[in-house]
Amino acid sequence: MTAFLSTLARQRWPLPVLVVAGFAFCLAAQFVPDLINGYTQFVLITVGINIILCASLNLVNGYMGEFSVGHAGFMSLGAYAAAICTTKWLPATPATFFLAVVFGGAIAAVIGFLLALLSFKTRGDYLAIITLAFLMIVKSSWENIPYVGGPRGVLGIAPLTTLPWTFFWVVATIWVLRNLVYSKFGRAIFAIREDEIAANAMGVRVREAKILAFVVSSFFGGVAGALFAHQLQFINPSSFDIVKSTEILVMVYLGGIASLGGSILGAVIFTLLSQALQPLGTWRMVILPLILVLLMLFRPRGIMGLRELPWFLPRRELKKK
Numbered sequence: 001m002t003a004f005l006s007t008l009a010r011q012r013w014p015l016p017v018l019v020v021a022g023f024a025f026c027l028a029a030q031f032v033p034d035l036i037n038g039y040t041q042f043v044l045i046t047v048g049i050n051i052i053l054c055a056s057l058n059l060v061n062g063y064m065g066e067f068s069v070g071h072a073g074f075m076s077l078g079a080y081a082a083a084i085c086t087t088k089w090l091p092a093t094p095a096t097f098f099l100a101v102v103f104g105g106a107i108a109a110v111i112g113f114l115l116a117l118l119s120f121k122t123r124g125d126y127l128a129i130i131t132l133a134f135l136m137i138v139k140s141s142w143e144n145i146p147y148v149g150g151p152r153g154v155l156g157i158a159p160l161t162t163l164p165w166t167f168f169w170v171v172a173t174i175w176v177l178r179n180l181v182y183s184k185f186g187r188a189i190f191a192i193r194e195d196e197i198a199a200n201a202m203g204v205r206v207r208e209a210k211i212l213a214f215v216v217s218s219f220f221g222g223v224a225g226a227l228f229a230h231q232l233q234f235i236n237p238s239s240f241d242i243v244k245s246t247e248i249l250v251m252v253y254l255g256g257i258a259s260l261g262g263s264i265l266g267a268v269i270f271t272l273l274s275q276a277l278q279p280l281g282t283w284r285m286v287i288l289p290l291i292l293v294l295l296m297l298f299r300p301r302g303i304m305g306l307r308e309l310p311w312f313l314p315r316r317e318l319k320k321k
Contacts, residue, residue: 132242
């Protein structure tokens with residue numbers, strides 16, 4: 001199977017064909033009645049949002065080797081920013097929705113930049129503590145701002161998140177991250193993950209690389225939040241608590257660290273498993289974190305840890321295999 005995938009990847013055509021076919025399917029599902037039912041569309045959109053969340057966090061936790069636990073905070077920034085755009089500032093149309101999603105991602109990126117400036121003055125496990133505190137601060141802030149509904153949240157958000165829009169942002173996320181991790185910058189963050197002191201001695205601008213990776217991760221976390229808000233049509237602060245961050249961490253470490261293919265796999269498996277466990281009610285919140293514990297004990301790198309699907313590898317990487 002690996003040899004077959006490698007052969008297809010060297011031809012350079014299957015991935016673009018799959019992208020076009022996937023987008024055509026999404027358009028058909030959107031405009032052809034009864035092609036797929038509403039629940040299936042909801043699950044597929046959730047899978048797409050989770051892929052964006054998982055791949056963006058993997059940039060920091062997997063490729064760079066840091067440990068952030070506050071990704072739900074950036075998701076909430078994007079969700080609230082986009083929701084305010086379409087409910088209070090702009091008409092809720094597909095054109096303004098694109099602007100709202102970009103705005104949500106930009107707000108998350110700006111806050112991520114400010115947080116990174118403070119966080120990466122330290123080393124070690126302090127990033128986990130800082131991002132956890134950041135998540136708690138953001139959640140408490142939403143609960144105490146009347147303009148965004150306080151504890152009640154934002155109601156009446158237009159259902160603008162569709163399969164085509166979700167597929168577009170998934171492809172954009174994977175494309176940007178793939179080009180980023182296989183660039184000179186990508187080699188820099190690989191070096192930081194392996195040995196930060198050695199990377200600094202070799203001339204890598206460690207702090208600048210960490211900040212850039214964190215900002216990119218924050219942006220796509222905000223994009224996922226914007227899509228999430230316009231999928232559920234309602235958000236409140238409790239939607240973005242430590243449980244949500246734990247779910248994203250489970251997806252990252254289930255699929256595999258430092259692997260875009262692993263991010264996709266982890267998001268798909270987690271979403272389907274989460275839907276299957278819905279009848280268990282609150283016990284689902286026990287089982288999913290337990291999966292994270294078991295992963296850390298028995299397979300800390302995940303299913304595809306430090307490996308990549310051939311289709312995501314650039315030509316120079318394929319020649320090495």
